[in-house]
Amino acid sequence: MSKESKDLAAKAQWDSKRVLSLVVNNALMIIMIIAAIAIAIVNPNFVSASSIVNIISQTAAYLPAALGIAGCIVLTGTDLSAGRAVGLTACISASLLQVAGSASKMWPNIGTLPIPVVILIAMAIGAVIGAFNGFFVGKFKLHPFIVTLGTQLILYTILLLYVKMGNNGGMAISNLDESYNSFVKGSILPKIAGQTIPNYVIFAILLTALMWFIWNKTTFGKNMFALGSNEEAARVSGVNVLMTTIMVFSLAGAMYGFTGFIEGARIGSNTANTGLNYELDAIAACVIGGVSFVGGIGKISGIVIGVLMLRLIFIGLTMANINQDLQYLIKGGIILFACALDMRKYLVKK
Amino acid sequence: MKLKKVLALVLALAMVLALAACGGDDKKPDGDQPSNGSQTGEPSTPSEPSEPSGSGADVSSLNVGVFYYNYSDVYISTVRAELDKQLDSLGVKYTDYDGNTTQSTQMDQVNTAITNGANLLIVNIVENSSPDAAQNVINAAKEKDIPVIFFNRDFDKSAINSYEKCAFVGTDPAEAGHMQGKMIADYLLANYEATDLNGDGAISYVMFKGQEGNVEAEYRTQFSVEDANTQLTGAGKKELTYYAGDSAATKYLVDPNGAWSSAAATNYMDTVLAEYSEGNNNMVELVICNNDDMAMGAISSLQTAGYNNGSGKTIPVFGVDAVQNAKDAIAAGSMTGTVAQDAVGMASSIVKLLNNFVADGNLMSNTDGMVVDGDSAKIRVPYAAYLG
Numbered sequence: 149m150s151k152e153s154k155d156l157a158a159k160a161q162w163d164s165k166r167v168l169s170l171v172v173n174n175a176l177m178i179i180m181i182i183a184a185i186a187i188a189i190v191n192p193n194f195v196s197a198s199s200i201v202n203i204i205s206q207t208a209a210y211l212p213a214a215l216g217i218a219g220c221i222v223l224t225g226t227d228l229s230a231g232r233a234v235g236l237t238a239c240i241s242a243s244l245l246q247v248a249g250s251a252s253k254m255w256p257n258i259g260t261l262p263i264p265v266v267i268l269i270a271m272a273i274g275a276v277i278g279a280f281n282g283f284f285v286g287k288f289k290l291h292p293f294i295v296t297l298g299t300q301l302i303l304y305t306i307l308l309l310y311v312k313m314g315n316n317g318g319m320a321i322s323n324l325d326e327s328y329n330s331f332v333k334g335s336i337l338p339k340i341a342g343q344t345i346p347n348y349v350i351f352a353i354l355l356t357a358l359m360w361f362i363w364n365k366t367t368f369g370k371n372m373f374a375l376g377s378n379e380e381a382a383r384v385s386g387v388n389v390l391m392t393t394i395m396v397f398s399l400a401g402a403m404y405g406f407t408g409f410i411e412g413a414r415i416g417s418n419t420a421n422t423g424l425n426y427e428l429d430a431i432a433a434c435v436i437g438g439v440s441f442v443g444g445i446g447k448i449s450g451i452v453i454g455v456l457m458l459r460l461i462f463i464g465l466t467m468a469n470i471n472q473d474l475q476y477l478i479k480g481g482i483i484l485f486a487c488a489l490d491m492r493k494y495l496v497k498k
Numbered sequence: 499m500k501l502k503k504v505l506a507l508v509l510a511l512a513m514v515l516a517l518a519a520c521g522g523d524d525k526k527p528d529g530d531q532p533s534n535g536s537q538t539g540e541p542s543t544p545s546e547p548s549e550p551s552g553s554g555a556d557v558s559s560l561n562v563g564v565f566y567y568n569y570s571d572v573y574i575s576t577v578r579a580e581l582d583k584q585l586d587s588l589g590v591k592y593t594d595y596d597g598n599t600t601q602s603t604q605m606d607q608v609n610t611a612i613t614n615g616a617n618l619l620i621v622n623i624v625e626n627s628s629p630d631a632a633q634n635v636i637n638a639a640k641e642k643d644i645p646v647i648f649f650n651r652d653f654d655k656s657a658i659n660s661y662e663k664c665a666f667v668g669t670d671p672a673e674a675g676h677m678q679g680k681m682i683a684d685y686l687l688a689n690y691e692a693t694d695l696n697g698d699g700a701i702s703y704v705m706f707k708g709q710e711g712n713v714e715a716e717y718r719t720q721f722s723v724e725d726a727n728t729q730l731t732g733a734g735k736k737e738l739t740y741y742a743g744d745s746a747a748t749k750y751l752v753d754p755n756g757a758w759s760s761a762a763a764t765n766y767m768d769t770v771l772a773e774y775s776e777g778n779n780n781m782v783e784l785v786i787c788n789n790d791d792m793a794m795g796a797i798s799s800l801q802t803a804g805y806n807n808g809s810g811k812t813i814p815v816f817g818v819d820a821v822q823n824a825k826d827a828i829a830a831g832s833m834t835g836t837v838a839q840d841a842v843g844m845a846s847s848i849v850k851l852l853n854n855f856v857a858d859g860n861l862m863s864n865t866d867g868m869v870v871d872g873d874s875a876k877i878r879v880p881y882a883a884y885l886g
Contacts, residue, residue, distance in 0.1 A: 193773040202772035206765060252822045308569050308596075318575025320760070322794055322823040333802045342777070346802060416798030417760040417791055417823060420570030425755055462754075463769045471747040475754065 175489055176436065179482075180457055187464040194467050197341040205345070206459045207452070208352035209407075209414055214430040214437075214455050215359045215448070216278075216403025219396040221434050222376040224443030225285060225292030227397070228427050230404050232303035233277050235423030237270040237408025239310055242321040242418045244269065245328040252323055254314040260325045271405035277303065278401020279394050286393035300427075307420050321418040332413035348410045355406065360448040362399070372396055377444030432479065433458050436486040442494055457482065557856050562592035563611035564620040565604055567651060569596040571758075572791055573819045573839055574622065577650065580845035581620075588849065601625040608635050612642055618855065619646045620848060627711045629657035636661045645861055647851050649844060652713055655874035665861045665875040667847045669839060673881050674818045675718040677837045679725025681883050682786065682816055685834060686726070687733055693814060696779045700736040703784035704770055705750040706792040708758030715758075718788045718818060719750050741774055741782045758788060760795030767799035775803075785815040790824035790836055793817030797832050806832040820884040828886040838884040847877055 171178060188195045213230055220227040243254040244261045261269075277299065284295040312318045335344040363369040371392045374382040383389050407426070412418055437454025439446030458479070465475050564581065566574055578594065585592050593611065597604035601624040608619065619639055625631040632653045639646045645663040652668045686693055686701060693701055705723065708715045727737040740749045751770075753762035767785075774780045785800075787793040793815050800806040805813050808831040817824055820838035827833035847868060854863045862875050869878040 191773075193778075196773070198775060199769075199772040202768050206768060250826065252826055312575070312579075317579050318572065319822050320572050320791055320794065323826050329801070333798075411761070414798065414802075415761045415764050415795055416801070417794030419572050419760070419791065421757050421759050421791075422761065424757055424759065424761075462765065463772075466751065466766060466769045467773060469742050469746040472752060472754070 172489065173493070176438075176453065176457070176486055179485075180453070180460060183464065184460065187460075187468050190468045194464065197343050199463075199467070201340075201343040201345060203456070203459055203463055205349055206463065207456045208346075208349040209410060210426075210429060210433070210459065211352045211452065211455050212355050212403045212410070213407040213426055214433040214451050215355060216400035216407075217427065217430040218434045218437075218439045218446055218448075218451050219363075219372060219400050220292060221431070221439045221441060222372055222444060222446050223285075223292070223393065223396055224376055224441065226296065226431060226441075227278075227281065227292060227400055228296040229277060229281060229300040229303055230296075230400070230427035230430055231423040231425055232300050232307060233274055233401060233404035233423070234408045234411060234426050235418075235420065236277075236303055236307045236310065237274055237405045238412040238415070238422045239307065239321055239408075239418045239420075240273060241266050241270045241328075241409045242324060242412040243310075243314070243316070245325045245412070246321070246323050247325050250323050252315065252319065254316040254321060256315060260327070263327060263331050266328075267406070267409055270409040271402040274401035274403070274405025274408065275398040276401065277404070278398035281401070282394035282397030283390075285397065286390035292397075304420070311420050318420075321412075322416055324413055324416060328413050329416075332410055348414065351406070351410065355403070356448060356452060363448060368392070368395060373444050375444075429458055430455075432483050435490070436483060438486070438490055440490055440494060441487075442491075445494070454486075557588055557590055557853075560590050560592075560618055560852075560856070561616050562590055562618045562620060562852070563595065563608070563616035564592055565595045565597060565607055565611075565622060567597045567604070567622045567624045568599045572821050573789070573841065574650065576821065576841040577622075577844050580841050581848060584845050584849045588853075590852070597622075597624045599624060601631050605631070605634060605638075608638055612638060612644065617642075617644055618852065619644060620852075621646060621648050622650045623648060623653060624651070626651040626653040626713060629654040632657040633660065636664055639664070645855055647848055647861065649848055652876075655871070655876065658874045658876060663855075663861065665851055665877065667844060667851065667877045667879065669844075669881055670878045671713045672717045672721055673878075674714065674837045674839070675721030676725050677881050677883055678718060678722040678786065678816055678818060678835075680729065681835045681837070681885070682722060682726040682784070682814075683729035683733075685814055686730065686784070687735070689814075690735065693783050695776055695781050695783050695811075700739045701783045702739045702741045702774075702780070703786055704741045704767070704782050704796075706763045706766065706785070706787040706796060707750040707752040708788040708792065709756035710752055712756075715788050722786050722816070723749075738784065741770060741780075753792070758791055760791045760798070763787065763792040763795030764799045767796045768802070771799060771803045782813065785813060787815065787817045790817035790819040790821045793833060793836070794823060794827065797827060801832065808832055825884070825886070828884070835883065835885045838882040840879050840882065843879045847879055851877075 193199055213234060217227050217230050244258065244266050246253045246260065248260045281292065281295050281299055284290050285292050311321065332348050333346050335346055337345050371382065371387045374387055375389060375392050379389060411422065415422065433454035434451055435441065436457050437450030439450060461475065461478055465472065562585065566578060568574060595607040597607065604624050621635055623632050632648060636646060636657055640661050648666040650668050652666065652671050658664055658666055705719060707719045723738055731737060740746055751766045753759055755762065770782060774782050785796045787796060797806050797815055800813055805811050812831065814834040816834055817836040818839065820836045824833060824836050828836065851861045855861050857863065865877065869880060871878065
């Protein structure tokens with residue numbers, strides 16, 4: 149390299165430094181926008197009203213589980229039991245809300261329960277699962293990866309046994325009551341640009357607001373971040389480590405329960421397979437959205453972007469008619485890129 | 499010594515599990531055959547596994563290992579429920595295993611069962627795209643002279659032909675596709691105008707594939723469309739057109755987890771319907787699914803969009819398996835047709851082979867009323883069209 153070009157490069161670098169840091173700090177958003185534009189050029193329908201509603205709906209369906217799991221990641225943990233918890237609560241919700249009197253009703257002696265009761269049951273079951281995880285993590289100082297690896301397997305057995313109970317005999321649980329379908333998939337909002345927005349989008353927005361409040365405005369939320377950044381410091385400053393851990397995990401569990409309740413109706417046919425790999429998508433969404441495995445770092449808005457990003461990949465590739473084999477490559481690439489970016493920011497801070 | 503402690507713990511755990519497994523087996527009714535009443539109570543002493551190969555062996559001397567590829571598969575669950583029932587009523591001692599879609603897990607289970615004294619194997623092989631996995635099971639069985647009955651997931655006949663004490667009970671993997679194709683063409687020819695929503699003279703379809711590299715999935719995906727096209731063009735109609743046009747990378751959407759799941763179908767169908775609608779005059783007019791679970795997922799999405807609610811407009815949806823909720827959906831008018839995979843027939847064919855073996859040591863000695871391949875010991879349980 150000649151001297152002039154070196155100088156030139158140095159100058160250019162200095163000039164563009166600010167731009168560069170701006171680009172790097174918002175790289176994910178920029179990539180997302182570029183990708184969206186590229187897909188929209190290949191297939192203009194991608195930005196049609198119905199397509200945008202579809203992207204929002206699918207994001208809404210996967211959002212609650214990601215919001216839950218993010219808390220576990222903030223505690224430098226993770227939760228592998230999320231998928232099976234979603235599956236179990238989906239099957240339970242569906243089985244309690246089948247059309248009364250149908251031949252394939254799982255529990256013929258229980259009528260169709262009121263919906264709020266079923267939501268409470270699903271969320272309570274999720275919360276109990278979470279509390280179980282949290283107890284082992286907090287009490288025995290086991291890494292959440294190990295604990296939830298265990299509970300995930302335990303839950304699968306419960307799920308396999310559950311779908312064989314009652315009248316069901318291992319079949320898919322469907323034939324859902326109309327009240328359940330319309331509560332989840334129906335719409336109370338007026339049509340926007342001729343598109344119906346399903347109710348579960350509203351639930352996701354409410355849950356996001358609730359989680360934002362919990363994370364940012366409550367003592368519990370502050371304790372969670374304190375615990376995630378530095379356990380010893382948190383303990384010394386009077387945070388009840390065990391209680392906070394249990395609460396973070398049960399809050400996550402309650403979110404899985406709610407996801408299960410939504411998925412039960414959204415998918416309409418629930419088997420022991422329901423919820424498979426949901427935790428991986430949720431974890432991926434969180435890390436893409438900047439919830440760091442280093443602990444104590446994460447924003448609700450980041451999680452929403454992470455989930456949206458994953459759905460964009462799924463929907464975009466389908467609509468651009470790209471070979472689906474590439475989907476995993478793109479997902480993997482983005483996860484690595486996002487985490488590397490994240491660590492870079494963290495290292496700079498250090 | 500720490501290692502010793504761990505070892506002791508592992509052994510204790512293994513014992514507990516073994517006990518639990520035995521406990522499960524003891525549940526079977528020892529009613530109709532008083533001779534085996536004394537046998538059932540006994541712990542499973544690993545008797546010489548090669549013993550019962552001769553003729554005239556007693557049913558109660560059997561120790562059967564049944565290996566399923568995946569407990570969470572709905573159709574396989576029905577076969578399992580039926581097979582458990584039939585084995586129970588025969589008074590056969592058996593143990594079920596879940597391969598959990600992993601071939602190495604299943605192979606470990608087979609080896610463990612053989613060392614534990616299993617003297618007849620019933621195997622729903624996980625990996626069937628090549629006969630190697632089945633060959634491994636056969637080799638392990640051959641060493642101890644144990645008969646093997648494979649079922650449901652088909653593989654190349656070379657493995658079956660390599661061992662005389664082995665047979666396969668399944669379906670003809672191409673048949674479901676052919677049957678689905680015929681059913682689709684029949685339906686379309688009877689309802690062409692009503693199905694062709696945009697009146698362009700061609701029916702656009704979407705295809706949901708369960709898994710890549712699975713024989714059944716490949717054939718169903720291929721033949722359902724091919725056969726329907728042949729029949730349609732024969733009747734002077736246009737061929738089916740793929741909803742995304744001929745430029746699409748693949749003419750199907752496949753479950754990313756390879757799990758044939760309804761969730762994948764719902765997500766895809768939502769995405770498809772966001773782009774293709776009656777408003778855009780390009781609505782998908784036909785949905786073909788590799789199995790009923792995916793069909794149910796697609797229907798859930800269609801219902802959200804205001805179709806297939808029993809009344810009003812219905813997009814024809816076709817599946818395979820005829821599981822109970824698909825039958826319910828067909829009765830309710832939200833689904834059009836499916837191909838019945840006979841779970842009871844599958845289970846009773848397996849049990850028939852087992853009885854053959856008990857009678858004279860030859861699995862295939864009595865195959866009256868069964869469809870057998872000409873060149874190997876493969877029994878084909880016929881499919882049946884189910885339109886409600």
